[in-house]
Amino acid sequence: MIDIRLPALGADMEQATLLEWRVQPGDRVEKGDILAVVDTTKAAIDVETWHAGTVSALLAEPGQRLPVGAPLATLSPVDGDTAGAAPAAPASAGAGQAPAVDSPARPAAGAEPEPAPRGAGKGRRRVSPSARKLAAEMGVDLDALGREGRTNIGPAAVRAAAARQGTPVAAAAGKAVTAGRPAVSPAARRRAAQLGVDPERLSGSGPGASVVRADVEQAAGAAPPDTPADAPAARAPAQRTAAMRRTIAAAMTRSWREIPHYHLSEDVPLERATRWLEAFNAGRPVAQRVLMVALYLKAVALAARHFPEFNGHYSERGFEASSVVHLGVAIALRGGGLAAPALHGCADQPVPALMTALNDLVRRTRAGRLRGSELRDPTLTVSNLGERGVRALHGLVHPPQVALVGFGRVSQRAWVRDGWLGAAPVVTLTLAADHRVSDGHRGGLFLADIHDRLQAPESLAQLPLQADRDLQAPEQTP
Amino acid sequence: MSAAISYRQALREAHREALAGDPRVLLMGEDVGCYGGSYAVSKGLLEQFGPERVRDTPLSELGFVGAGIGAALGGLRPIVEIMTVNFSLLALDPLVNTAAAFRHMSGGQFSVPLVVRMATGAGLQLGAQHSHSLENWFAHVPGLKVLAPATVEDARFMLAAALADPDPVVMFEHTGLYNLEAELNAAASEPFEAFQARVRRPGRHLSLVTYGGSLPRCLAAADTLAAEGLEAEVVDLRALRPLDAQCVLASVRRTGRAVMVDEGWRSGSLAAELSARIMEGAFYELDAPVQRVCSEEVPMPYARQLEQAALPLAPRIVAAAKSLFGADLP
Numbered sequence: 001m002i003d004i005r006l007p008a009l010g011a012d013m014e015q016a017t018l019l020e021w022r023v024q025p026g027d028r029v030e031k032g033d034i035l036a037v038v039d040t041t042k043a044a045i046d047v048e049t050w051h052a053g054t055v056s057a058l059l060a061e062p063g064q065r066l067p068v069g070a071p072l073a074t075l076s077p078v079d080g081d082t083a084g085a086a087p088a089a090p091a092s093a094g095a096g097q098a099p100a101v102d103s104p105a106r107p108a109a110g111a112e113p114e115p116a117p118r119g120a121g122k123g124r125r126r127v128s129p130s131a132r133k134l135a136a137e138m139g140v141d142l143d144a145l146g147r148e149g150r151t152n153i154g155p156a157a158v159r160a161a162a163a164r165q166g167t168p169v170a171a172a173a174g175k176a177v178t179a180g181r182p183a184v185s186p187a188a189r190r191r192a193a194q195l196g197v198d199p200e201r202l203s204g205s206g207p208g209a210s211v212v213r214a215d216v217e218q219a220a221g222a223a224p225p226d227t228p229a230d231a232p233a234a235r236a237p238a239q240r241t242a243a244m245r246r247t248i249a250a251a252m253t254r255s256w257r258e259i260p261h262y263h264l265s266e267d268v269p270l271e272r273a274t275r276w277l278e279a280f281n282a283g284r285p286v287a288q289r290v291l292m293v294a295l296y297l298k299a300v301a302l303a304a305r306h307f308p309e310f311n312g313h314y315s316e317r318g319f320e321a322s323s324v325v326h327l328g329v330a331i332a333l334r335g336g337g338l339a340a341p342a343l344h345g346c347a348d349q350p351v352p353a354l355m356t357a358l359n360d361l362v363r364r365t366r367a368g369r370l371r372g373s374e375l376r377d378p379t380l381t382v383s384n385l386g387e388r389g390v391r392a393l394h395g396l397v398h399p400p401q402v403a404l405v406g407f408g409r410v411s412q413r414a415w416v417r418d419g420w421l422g423a424a425p426v427v428t429l430t431l432a433a434d435h436r437v438s439d440g441h442r443g444g445l446f447l448a449d450i451h452d453r454l455q456a457p458e459s460l461a462q463l464p465l466q467a468d469r470d471l472q473a474p475e476q477t478p
Numbered sequence: 479m480s481a482a483i484s485y486r487q488a489l490r491e492a493h494r495e496a497l498a499g500d501p502r503v504l505l506m507g508e509d510v511g512c513y514g515g516s517y518a519v520s521k522g523l524l525e526q527f528g529p530e531r532v533r534d535t536p537l538s539e540l541g542f543v544g545a546g547i548g549a550a551l552g553g554l555r556p557i558v559e560i561m562t563v564n565f566s567l568l569a570l571d572p573l574v575n576t577a578a579a580f581r582h583m584s585g586g587q588f589s590v591p592l593v594v595r596m597a598t599g600a601g602l603q604l605g606a607q608h609s610h611s612l613e614n615w616f617a618h619v620p621g622l623k624v625l626a627p628a629t630v631e632d633a634r635f636m637l638a639a640a641l642a643d644p645d646p647v648v649m650f651e652h653t654g655l656y657n658l659e660a661e662l663n664a665a666a667s668e669p670f671e672a673f674q675a676r677v678r679r680p681g682r683h684l685s686l687v688t689y690g691g692s693l694p695r696c697l698a699a700a701d702t703l704a705a706e707g708l709e710a711e712v713v714d715l716r717a718l719r720p721l722d723a724q725c726v727l728a729s730v731r732r733t734g735r736a737v738m739v740d741e742g743w744r745s746g747s748l749a750a751e752l753s754a755r756i757m758e759g760a761f762y763e764l765d766a767p768v769q770r771v772c773s774e775e776v777p778m779p780y781a782r783q784l785e786q787a788a789l790p791l792a793p794r795i796v797a798a799a800k801s802l803f804g805a806d807l808p
Contacts, residue, residue: 185765187734205804212765212804213734 002051002075004035008068009045016040017065018072027055029075036072053077127153138162183210194399195220196250217375220247244337255396259314260435263394266447268454270410270425276457292410292427293384294355298460299453300382300405301325301346307446309438310403310431311380319402319437328378328398329358331365339365340381340398341374351461385409392428402434405450485627485658488634489519489651493557496641497527500555503641506533506546507559507595516561517597517656543569543594547577550592555641563598563612563650570615577646578621592646593637599652599691599741600778603785609778611741613690614748616648617719623647624718625672628693630660632672632716639672650718652691652741675722677729681709684735684799687726687752689715692739692790699795710799718748726752727759734765735802739790744772766802771795 006016016038023035034046035055053075060072127135127142131154135142140161145153184192184199185206191213192199199211202219206212220243273295281289304311308321325347328340343361346354364370381398384407393406408428415424429450431443453460483491496503505520511534514521524532535542539560546558560566566573573594581589600609617624625640625647627633633651640647678693679700686696693714700710713729715721730736736756738749749770756768774788 185734186762187765190762207766207802207804209804210766214765 001056002053002077003071004047004049004073004075006038006066006068006070006072007047009038009040009047013040013068015065015067016045018060018062019044020062021058022046023055023058023073025055025057029053029055038066047072049075051075051077125153128155131155131158134158135161183208185210185212187213188216192216194251194254195247197247219243220375244333244339248338251398252396255399259397259399259402261397261432262435262440262443263430263432264440264443264447265392265394265428265430266444266451267413267426268429268451269415270427270454273454273457274410274425276461280461288352290351290355293386293407294351294358295454295457295460296384296407297327297329297343297346297358297382298351298354299450300380301327302453302460303446303449304380305347306449307442309442310433310446312402312437313379313400314402314434314437315400322379324379326377326379328381328401329361330381330383331362333366339370340378340383341365341370342377342379344374344377380405383407392430394430395432397432397434402437404432406430406432482659482661483630484656485630485633485651486517486519486656488630488662489637490521490523492634492637493520493523494526496555496557496637497523497531500641502553502555503557504531504533504549504554505557505559506535506542506549508535508537508542508561510534510559515559517651517653519651519656520559539565539569540572544572544576546592546594547572547590550577550590550646551580551588555591555593557593557595557637557641560594560596562608562610562653563596564608564610566594566596566612573616573622573646573648574619578619581645582621589644590646591641591644593640594646594648595637596648596650597653598650599654600773600785600789601654601691603780603782604778605780606777609785611690611773613650613718614740614742614746614751617721617748617751619719621645622719623673625649626690626716626718627651628655628690628714628716629678630658631662631670634662635670636672636716639670650690654691654694658694673717673720673722675713675715675717675725677711677725678714679710679712681711681733683709683733684737684802685711685713685726685729685733686737686739686795686799687713687715687729688739689718689748690741692741695790695792696739696795699792699799702792702796703799708799708803715748721748721752721755723752723755723759727756730756730760731763734763736764737769737771737795737798737802739771739795741773741790743775744770745775747772769798769802771798 008014009016019037019039021036023029023033029035029049030052031050032048035049036047037044038047039045056074056076058073060066060070066072125142125145132142134140134155135158138158140158142153142158145157145161182200183204183206188199188206188211191197195216197216197219199216202211202215203209204211205215270292273292277290277292277295304325304327309319311325312319312321314320326342326344327346329343330338330340332338341361343354343358345357349357361374378398378401380401380403382405383393383395385393387409389409391411392408395404395406397404406429408430410425410427412423413426415422415426417424429447431447433443493505497505505523507515509516510520511524511529511532513534514524520532535545543558543560546556549556560569577590577592598613599611602609613624613626616622623640623643623645625632625636627636627649633655636649640649679697681700681704686700688696693712696710696712700712703710711729711733713726715726726736738752740747740749742748744750747770749772753768753770756764771790771794773790776788779785779788
């Protein structure tokens with residue numbers, strides 16, 4: 001038996017008054033025939049039947065006011081009509097099919113009963129558009145949800161169903177899985193190759209738990225990401241050293257393999273520099289004293305501004321000179337190992353400030369508290385062997401940089417001035433450089449520039465306002 | 479001048495300067511003369527320069543754009559105002575098949591020094607037919623140049639650059655920008671380059687790349703992100719053809735993450751084009767896939783809340799930016 005109920009004939013219709021019946025019990029009706037006329041607040045509207053059959057009983061009286069959904073009549077189906085007690089969507093009815101699913105507010109005219117088409121549960125099943133989309137993406141069976149008796153299905157219900165179904169929520173959550181491999185960003189992969197780290201074994205902090213560049217740098221054992229608020233990841237010293245050794249090995253192997261080196265050296269007298277330092281440090285507490293290395297760094301940084309072919313990075317696209325000079329300072333670590341983090345702003349700081357920054361950098365490097373930018377940024381490295389080192393440093397360029405400036409031990413040497421033989425403090429300054437980017441002529445000029453700046457420590461120590469002011473004609477050594 | 483002026487006033491001043499400075503320049507379009515322009519850009523210009531220089535045209539984009547092309551071929555420097563990009567569809571044939579093509583088809587013998595200005599964009603509840611952002615259609619065509627001034631300074635100075643170009647230049651003015659106010663520096667620190675992108679706000683964690691009416695939205699989003707410790711670099715494309723990919727690539731190489739914000743629909747958008755260029759030029763510097771924030775893929779709704787939901791506004795930009803990072807923001 002088919003129940004004919006009062007349909008909602010307008011989105012905001014709640015009730016109507018039955019005006020008249022157009023059929024009587026026993027009448028045969030076909031789909032589309034008019035059963036009754038009802039009066040809504042706006043107009044008199046015909047109620048059609050969506051089923052063929054024989055009118056069985058009329059359940060309302062003309063003049064009666066009925067709410068939407070109230071039973072109007074019953075129809076006994078014709079043989080062959082599939083509708084039973086729970087009419088599924090009639091095979092060829094238009095709006096009659098699964099009305100509960102598609103029109104949340106409005107049952108089809110001709111009255112499907114409210115239960116979901118499969119007949120289970122009370123109430124019309126309503127699925128929001130976003131839930132429908134999510135269900136399609138996640139492979140959730142909305143009919144199954146309907147069978148459970150859910151009436152208003154939103155995205156949360158779909159996700160819960162997906163979780164129960166065991167559908168991988170990964171797709172919806174956006175987990176970045178690429179063809180079975182863990183996801184590693186291009187930048188991370190490249191950095192990993194540079195640092196000798198296997199990125200696929202790392203846990204990632206990027207979107208979808210992908211491995212990003214910062215993760216690789218952190219794993220290389222030297223620094224947490226560049227945020228002051230973060231505490232560095234605690235790592236056992238032995239682990240860190242081993243990781244660092246691997247990193248250095250990878251970098252040096254790559255340097256040896258890829259970079260065609262040339263080497264130059266120059267002896268630089270340091271009388272004036274030594275005298276200037278003594279005068280500056282006299283009367284100053286130890287913590288404020290400046291060492292020769294600060295003058296070295298300042299001289300190299302200023303010179304590098306004029307020789308861009310020694311300051312930058314080499315990649316598969318070729319050499320890209322850097323517009324700023326970030327000197328990497330080679331720092332030996334206790335227990336073996338070497339780091340060459342960037343000392344930012346060498347060219348711009350007065351020498352005393354530079355010395356302070358250098359002390360801080362050395363301290364943090366030895367404590368393993370470097371910032372990502374300090375590892376990433378060096379454009380040219382300076383290595384100073386200091387007092388206990390040897391006469392000259394012949395080093396390897398640290399890729400992707402293209403030059404390494406070395407300073408040996410300052411020692412008293414025989415030195416000719418004005419035709420007379422005397423003694424002077426002298427340091428051997430060396431350059432190892434990438435022959436793909438520069439040649440010996442330019443290298444020689446670069447070293448000569450550094451040499452000249454070290455002969456004028458007073459101007460070296462001041463804040464440079466314009467680079468050209470510092471390129472003074474070298475004075476004769478007395 | 480140090481007083482603040484509006485984008486609209488800056489455009490008017492640009493027109494005044496152009497009309498006064500070159501007798502070949504004329505402005506033509508619907509309601510540009512007596513009415514003063516449907517967005518009041520040309521108010522007062524008819525009174526100042528007369529009906530030969532400021533011409534009201536009949537209601538036929540096809541007709542008056544064609545006439546403008548003829549005027550340009552004939553030696554004048556017309557500025558054709560099409561009321562909005564929505565109506566430019568009626569004039570696509572002369573623009574694409576004549577203006578854009580003549581230099582090529584004539585073997586370089588002549589070109590069409592035409593400037594077309596159009597209002598564009600949505601946000602004023604003008605419905606599906608009057609809310610388009612079709613800048614990408616014009617940026618698709620070789621032979622055209624496309625500019626999108628998004629600041630008062632660009633509104634003031636881009637017109638001159640467009641007029642100086644011997645080939646057709648289309649300039650888009652987002653309707654939401656006409657009331658934008660800012661001070662203009664009397665002496666600019668650098669020479670004005672129209673066909674270059676510019677970093678409007680530096681940042682090191684991600685790049686927000688946009689143009690036109692979405693620039694203020696990106697700046698607002700950058701403020702919100704900054705409060706949470708995420709520094710967004712905002713790049714204003716300014717020119718949509720040719721695209722200044724180098725500026726965008728330099729930014730993305732620095733930050734490793736990019737979000738394109740484009741009021742056009744996603745599919746076949748300028749955002750998609752830039753995405754491809756970033757992939758081509760900065761693939762190994764990317765730490766996350768490039769995101770696109772565009773208008774929802776529907777005809778623009780009339781109802782206010784639906785229109786706002788469809789547009790690429792600041793909250794969606796912020797959400798897209800955050801999705802580039804994992805659970806822990808840097």
